[in-house]
Amino acid sequence: MNTVDEILDYAIDQEQQAADFYADMAKRSEKSGMKEIFQEFSREEERHRDKLLDVKRGEQELTAHQQVLDLKITDYLVEVETTENISYQDALIIAMKRERAAFRLYSDLAEKVSEGDLREVFLGLAKEEAKHKLFFESEYDDRILQEN
């Protein structure tokens, strides 16, 4: 990944893979009501992909230096398995962990590159993933931790 476009293509591909993953989970899920949840997750990832496509076309910009709240809910949750009988709580944990991993990947890459433009793109992508993580963490806070 040596150019901005290559980086964006990689990120777009990652979002598409996430959308496909959730679409597949929607097909496999046997638990009542979870198909719709995974379909919604998949649509959310498609929205992320579309935003990056807009960025690549120059129609939107990534903001690398914006503050995004980190609720740190993901950090202390255990890994869960992706089974056909997965609950909404565990589905959210999977989504949060995936967004956190993506955030870390782009943050690490930003640390490693010296070129200004590329660094800005990685930081911008990291912020995007941080926002996605906040979206799922807020949902977890509202729906799962209602009494906690």
Add this chain to the structure above:
Amino acid sequence: MSLKDLVSPFFVWQRAFEKPYTVGLRPIEERPGAPAYRGFHINMSDDCVGCGSCYTICQNHAIDMVKVEGLEARSGDSGLRPRFDYGRCCWCGLCIDICTAGSLRMSNEYAWFTTDPDEFRFVAGVENKSWQGSTAGYHRHPDYHLFPPRRVEMEMLGPGESVSSFTEVVKGYSEEQAKQEADRCVECGICVATCPAHMDVPDYIRSIRDGDYEKGLQLMYRTNPFPATCGRICTRRCESVCPVGIQGEPVAIRWLKRFIVDQVEDSDYARILPEVADDTGKRVAIVGAGPGGLSTAYYLRLKGHAVSVFEAQSRPGGMLRYGVPGYRLPDEALDKDIEYIRSLGVEIHLNHSVGRETAFTSLLEDYDAVFVSTGLNVPSKMRIQGEDHPRAMAGLTLLDDVANGRDPQIGGSVAVIGGGNVAMDAARVSRRLGAEVTVLYRRRIEDMPADTEEIEESQAEGCTFVTQAIPLEAMDAEQEGKVVLKWGEAEMVPDPGGGRPRPVLQEDRMHLDTFDTIISAIGQGSNLDYIPAGIADQLQIKWGKFIPGDYQQMVVQKLFVGGDVANATADAISAIEDGHHAARGIDRFLSTGQRS
């Protein structure tokens, strides 16, 4: 005509430049009214809740409650405002004295000229009048009330006594106390709209004043067949909107309900309450013998339908039996409600789990309609490291053990994690089992979803509250049979989305505390595994809850749902209303074969 007759009118003009003998009509020499004069009315419309107490007390029928454009009815506000008719008003000020919200007063303005008599009928505080901003005039003295602002105190076991046993903490009103408390009700009916079951609160409170408790019981059973239960543990949204509570304490509606039920012997119920209609030949299956299922059963049985209830546990009552401890709801009170429903011919099959003993599909095949109300009985997992430690357990498991007479062996020190009612119950039960209790909650006390009364009583009984504390890990302690809880302090930060503040872990402020048991009570979920995939796929289900249509009916026509597994509020009174509502829908469905 003489010359004098022609000229004399002009002589008038010689007076034109003299000082007049009479005063002119305008400008009038206005004298302000006395400071406490009872002049034109002022209503602070934003503070008014449209309770209509002014309308009720007015002896001259000078006040009407009217709809105001742009003001919608909502919980705690009828959306109506008082309109005054100055052709009738005698300026007695009783409307000011009774005003529950304190929004109504009188200015000291008394002069109002207009050629349109209809203008003297106006909605104070809504129509723009010059005296609306006046601070002078008649106000009710803050210490003067037509009804006592404080409720009659309920006698309760003291904290030292209450934690020594599972005896009911609240002792109940005497007849004299109940009548005294009933006298505080202004009969506005704001509570009726807010109560999920729309209980006829003003009328059953009036039955206490009249000493006619049988009438009170009849009124309650019209919309709620669990009055003995709700008279003890209802979440009482009615009280949260009671206008008497705006400037004092709300009427103790829940305790008055309990008083009525306690006055009537179970053996008299059949004589007092409605009879079952003739057999219709229709059969309805109900899954779950909680408040939702049994309310549906009651109202369907009254219509003459045969009702079979399937309950997985060994006793009926659902979460009321296994999730609410006896010091809040004794078995005798719950049984008074349930046994009457059963006495009408409702069959309750205990230890009978749908999905295990009977297939869900066979219920749909064998019965004319099916109502599902299986509740939220699966404790949510914290999903933190070490959660399955042998010294960690769920709050619901603790409550279930105690309700079934088993010793949960929690030891002498307990950490309860959570801030809902189950957490408070787990904490208070643990105190009664002799443990020192620390409640850890991620947010602040004011964010706790538990009933305020439960929080206060937990504190009074000696539970220690640690707020803004996030549980992170459970691990082995050095001492055998104990567990270490790792938790971190949190700071509350504003939610970027505009929601309630969110706790954020402060990683430099970690704690390790040792307990005998960790009890997690962070919420409950549903288990719908008994519904086969082929049927579940057709149903609208989100976050583990059914999303019913009108009259609680699902897409599968025979299927109706209600209770915690189908509503957002997850309390007994909402489940009861779901049951009543579904029973009307099922009866209609059985009578006409039509969708509700």
